[in-house]
Amino acid sequence: MNDAGYTLVEMLVALVLVGLVMTGAATGARVVTQTEARITNGRAVLAGLRGFEREALAGLAGADLADPRLGPVSGDGGRFAFPCGVREQCVWTLVRGEARLRKGGAERVVALRGLAAPGLRYIDGAGASHAAWPADGGVLAAVALVDGERSAAILQVHSAQPASCNFDMATGGCGGTGRP
Structure with missing residues:
Protein backbone atom coordinates (compact mmCIF):
# COMPACT_ATOMS: atom_id res chain seq x y z
CA MET A 1 0.00 0.00 0.00
CA ASN A 2 1.23 3.47 -0.76
CA ASP A 3 0.32 6.75 0.88
CA ALA A 4 -2.23 7.65 -1.79
CA GLY A 5 -4.79 4.91 -0.72
CA TYR A 6 -5.70 1.33 -1.41
CA THR A 7 -4.97 -0.50 -4.62
CA LEU A 8 -7.74 -1.99 -6.72
CA VAL A 9 -6.73 -5.55 -5.73
CA GLU A 10 -6.90 -4.70 -2.01
CA MET A 11 -10.34 -3.16 -2.44
CA LEU A 12 -11.64 -6.23 -4.37
CA VAL A 13 -10.30 -8.61 -1.69
CA ALA A 14 -12.06 -6.56 1.00
CA LEU A 15 -15.33 -6.62 -0.94
CA VAL A 16 -15.12 -10.40 -1.47
CA LEU A 17 -14.52 -10.93 2.26
CA VAL A 18 -17.49 -8.72 3.18
CA GLY A 19 -19.65 -10.63 0.66
CA LEU A 20 -18.65 -13.99 2.15
CA VAL A 21 -19.47 -12.80 5.67
CA MET A 22 -22.86 -11.49 4.54
CA THR A 23 -23.66 -14.74 2.68
CA GLY A 24 -22.79 -16.79 5.77
CA ALA A 25 -24.96 -14.58 7.99
CA ALA A 26 -27.92 -14.81 5.58
CA THR A 27 -27.59 -18.61 5.36
CA GLY A 28 -27.46 -18.88 9.16
CA ALA A 29 -30.58 -16.73 9.54
CA ARG A 30 -32.44 -18.86 6.97
CA VAL A 31 -31.49 -22.10 8.74
CA VAL A 32 -32.63 -20.71 12.09
CA THR A 33 -35.97 -19.59 10.58
CA GLN A 34 -36.59 -23.01 8.96
CA THR A 35 -35.72 -24.84 12.18
CA GLU A 36 -38.07 -22.62 14.15
CA ALA A 37 -40.88 -23.31 11.66
CA ARG A 38 -40.31 -27.09 11.92
CA ILE A 39 -40.38 -26.91 15.73
CA THR A 40 -43.60 -24.89 15.68
CA ASN A 41 -45.21 -27.35 13.26
CA GLY A 42 -44.03 -30.30 15.37
CA ARG A 43 -45.59 -28.75 18.48
CA ALA A 44 -48.89 -28.29 16.63
CA VAL A 45 -48.84 -31.93 15.47
CA LEU A 46 -48.07 -33.15 18.98
CA ALA A 47 -50.82 -30.97 20.47
CA GLY A 48 -53.32 -32.43 17.98
CA LEU A 49 -52.30 -36.00 18.82
CA ARG A 50 -52.50 -35.33 22.56
CA GLY A 51 -55.93 -33.77 22.06
CA PHE A 52 -57.08 -36.83 20.11
CA GLU A 53 -55.79 -39.19 22.82
CA ARG A 54 -57.41 -37.15 25.61
CA GLU A 55 -60.80 -36.92 23.88
CA ALA A 56 -60.73 -40.55 22.68
CA LEU A 57 -59.89 -41.86 26.15
CA ALA A 58 -62.68 -39.71 27.61
CA GLY A 59 -65.03 -41.34 25.08
CA LEU A 60 -63.87 -44.81 26.10
CA ALA A 61 -64.25 -44.14 29.84
CA GLY A 62 -66.94 -46.40 31.23
CA ALA A 63 -67.52 -48.19 27.91
CA ASP A 64 -68.10 -51.94 27.99
CA LEU A 65 -67.01 -53.19 24.58
CA ALA A 66 -67.56 -56.84 25.47
CA ASP A 67 -71.28 -56.62 26.30
CA PRO A 68 -73.19 -57.36 23.05
CA ARG A 69 -76.47 -56.17 24.65
CA LEU A 70 -75.17 -52.59 24.58
CA GLY A 71 -74.55 -52.60 20.84
CA PHE A 80 -65.01 -46.40 14.80
CA ALA A 81 -68.35 -46.95 16.56
CA PHE A 82 -68.80 -48.54 19.97
CA PRO A 83 -71.37 -48.62 22.79
CA CYS A 84 -70.58 -46.08 25.48
CA GLY A 85 -73.66 -46.50 27.62
CA VAL A 86 -77.11 -48.02 27.63
CA ARG A 87 -78.61 -47.32 24.19
CA GLU A 88 -75.84 -44.81 23.50
CA GLN A 89 -73.36 -45.12 20.65
CA CYS A 90 -70.03 -43.29 20.47
CA VAL A 91 -68.45 -42.64 17.08
CA TRP A 92 -64.98 -41.49 16.06
CA THR A 93 -64.86 -40.18 12.50
CA LEU A 94 -61.85 -38.90 10.56
CA VAL A 95 -62.88 -36.12 8.18
CA ARG A 96 -60.55 -33.80 6.20
CA GLY A 97 -57.70 -33.65 8.71
CA GLU A 98 -59.98 -33.66 11.76
CA ALA A 99 -61.05 -36.28 14.26
CA ARG A 100 -64.71 -35.88 15.21
CA LEU A 101 -65.49 -37.64 18.48
CA ARG A 102 -69.23 -37.91 19.13
CA LYS A 103 -70.55 -39.20 22.46
CA GLY A 104 -74.29 -38.96 22.85
CA GLY A 105 -75.35 -35.55 21.57
CA ALA A 106 -71.98 -33.88 22.15
CA GLU A 107 -69.28 -33.73 19.50
CA ARG A 108 -65.65 -32.76 19.94
CA VAL A 109 -63.44 -31.84 16.99
CA VAL A 110 -59.66 -32.27 17.16
CA ALA A 111 -57.40 -31.01 14.37
CA LEU A 112 -54.94 -33.64 13.13
CA ARG A 113 -52.20 -31.37 11.78
CA GLY A 114 -49.21 -32.86 10.08
CA LEU A 115 -50.82 -36.20 9.22
CA ALA A 116 -50.81 -36.67 5.45
CA ALA A 117 -53.06 -39.75 5.37
CA PRO A 118 -54.78 -40.24 8.76
CA GLY A 119 -56.66 -43.48 9.33
CA LEU A 120 -57.65 -45.99 11.99
CA ARG A 121 -56.29 -49.53 12.47
CA TYR A 122 -57.58 -52.14 14.91
CA ILE A 123 -55.24 -54.32 16.94
CA ASP A 124 -56.49 -57.64 18.30
CA GLY A 125 -55.40 -59.48 21.44
CA ALA A 126 -52.68 -61.33 19.51
CA GLY A 127 -51.16 -58.05 18.31
CA ALA A 128 -52.28 -58.36 14.67
CA SER A 129 -53.37 -55.17 12.93
CA HIS A 130 -56.64 -55.02 10.96
CA ALA A 131 -58.04 -52.44 8.55
CA ALA A 132 -61.62 -53.06 9.78
CA TRP A 133 -63.38 -54.37 12.88
CA PRO A 134 -64.81 -56.81 13.83
CA ALA A 135 -62.04 -59.14 12.79
CA ASP A 136 -62.39 -62.92 12.71
CA GLY A 137 -63.57 -63.61 16.26
CA GLY A 138 -60.71 -61.67 17.84
CA VAL A 139 -60.77 -59.48 20.91
CA LEU A 140 -60.16 -55.78 20.32
CA ALA A 141 -57.08 -54.72 22.30
CA ALA A 142 -56.28 -51.28 20.85
CA VAL A 143 -57.25 -48.71 18.26
CA ALA A 144 -54.40 -46.97 16.45
CA LEU A 145 -54.48 -43.59 14.73
CA VAL A 146 -52.11 -44.02 11.80
CA ASP A 147 -50.55 -41.81 9.17
CA GLY A 148 -50.24 -44.15 6.21
CA GLU A 149 -48.47 -47.15 7.72
CA ARG A 150 -46.90 -45.25 10.65
CA SER A 151 -48.66 -45.25 14.05
CA ALA A 152 -49.33 -41.76 15.41
CA ALA A 153 -51.30 -42.72 18.56
CA ILE A 154 -52.33 -46.05 20.06
CA LEU A 155 -55.26 -46.25 22.47
CA GLN A 156 -55.50 -49.39 24.56
CA VAL A 157 -59.01 -50.81 24.86
CA HIS A 158 -60.24 -52.95 27.75
CA SER A 159 -63.19 -55.31 27.39
CA ALA A 160 -64.79 -53.39 30.24
CA GLN A 161 -63.19 -49.95 30.19
CA PRO A 162 -62.96 -48.64 33.78
CA ALA A 163 -64.39 -45.17 34.29
CA SER A 164 -61.06 -43.96 35.64
CA CYS A 165 -58.18 -46.18 34.67
CA ASN A 166 -54.53 -45.24 35.08
CA PHE A 167 -53.22 -48.22 33.17
CA ASP A 168 -50.14 -49.80 34.78
CA MET A 169 -47.90 -51.55 32.20
CA ALA A 170 -46.18 -53.64 34.88
CA THR A 171 -49.30 -55.20 36.38
CA GLY A 172 -51.51 -54.99 33.31
CA GLY A 173 -54.24 -53.42 35.41
CA CYS A 174 -55.63 -50.07 36.42
CA GLY A 175 -53.40 -48.13 38.81
CA GLY A 176 -52.38 -51.06 40.99
CA THR A 177 -55.97 -52.24 41.56
CA GLY A 178 -55.27 -55.47 39.72
CA ARG A 179 -58.30 -54.96 37.48
CA PRO A 180 -57.62 -55.96 33.89
Missing part, protein backbone atom coordinates in the same frame (compact mmCIF):
# COMPACT_ATOMS: atom_id res chain seq x y z
CA PRO A 72 -71.99 -53.60 18.26
CA VAL A 73 -68.37 -52.53 18.01
CA SER A 74 -67.44 -51.77 14.42
CA GLY A 75 -64.94 -49.75 12.49
CA ASP A 76 -63.02 -49.17 9.30
CA GLY A 77 -60.19 -46.87 8.26
CA GLY A 78 -62.16 -43.68 8.86
CA ARG A 79 -64.81 -44.54 11.47
